Amino acid sequence: MILEVAILSIKAGESAAFMDSFSKAQAIIASMPGYITHSLQKCLEQEDKFLLLVQWQTLENHTVGFRGPEAYLTWKQLLHHFYDPFPVVEHFTQVL
Amino acid sequence: MILEVAILSIKAGESAAFMDSFSKAQAIIASMPGYITHSLQKCLEQEDKFLLLVQWQTLENHTVGFRGPEAYLTWKQLLHHFYDPFPVVEHFTQVL
Numbered sequence: 001m002i003l004e005v006a007i008l009s010i011k012a013g014e015s016a017a018f019m020d021s022f023s024k025a026q027a028i029i030a031s032m033p034g035y036i037t038h039s040l041q042k043c044l045e046q047e048d049k050f051l052l053l054v055q056w057q058t059l060e061n062h063t064v065g066f067r068g069p070e071a072y073l074t075w076k077q078l079l080h081h082f083y084d085p086f087p088v089v090e091h092f093t094q095v096l
Numbered sequence: 097m098i099l100e101v102a103i104l105s106i107k108a109g110e111s112a113a114f115m116d117s118f119s120k121a122q123a124i125i126a127s128m129p130g131y132i133t134h135s136l137q138k139c140l141e142q143e144d145k146f147l148l149l150v151q152w153q154t155l156e157n158h159t160v161g162f163r164g165p166e167a168y169l170t171w172k173q174l175l176h177h178f179y180d181p182f183p184v185v186e187h188f189t190q191v192l
């Protein structure tokens with residue numbers, strides 16, 4: 001099991017619009033093969049900062065399956081214009 | 097419910113020793129009032145990088161309760177010498 005982790009910096013004042021778009025976009029990841037669960041978390045200390053956590057069965061479920069052309073294009077159109085800077089996405093595996 | 101998030105950069109080559117110490121230290125957080133669950137996650141893309149996720153019932157369970165003198169002193173002695181740089185800890189609340 002793999003945890004996808006992305007710290008999301010949203011353009012100032014656009015958090016509400018981002019959450020609205022994310023509420024639509026989340027159906028895309030939830031429908032992908034290998035998807036287990038996800039959550040969108042809002043930071044208490046910094047405005048317009050979020051954390052996206054997605055659990056996948058394998059790394060390739062995210063890096064190959066999810067980023068296939070159709071689903072990822074819709075995901076991008078819904079969400080990518082909110083980011084500044086564009087987020088670094090990393091993957092983790094639970095050790096303890 | 098609050099998610100404590102810390103990205104941990106461990107001194108080069110000390111990840112195995114850090115995991116060993118963390119396996120002892122985790123009993124400290126697990127015994128604190130308001131603790132729900134935690135996981136230690138190891139990064140796939142970067143050596144010696146970890147993510148600590150801890151769920152607490154309230155923010156104060158972590159910032160006041162956990163950082164009280166006795167338990168936190170033991171936690172520090174077990175873990176803080178592995179970090180470079182010292183991690184920034186932030187808190188999140190699930191919105192979606």
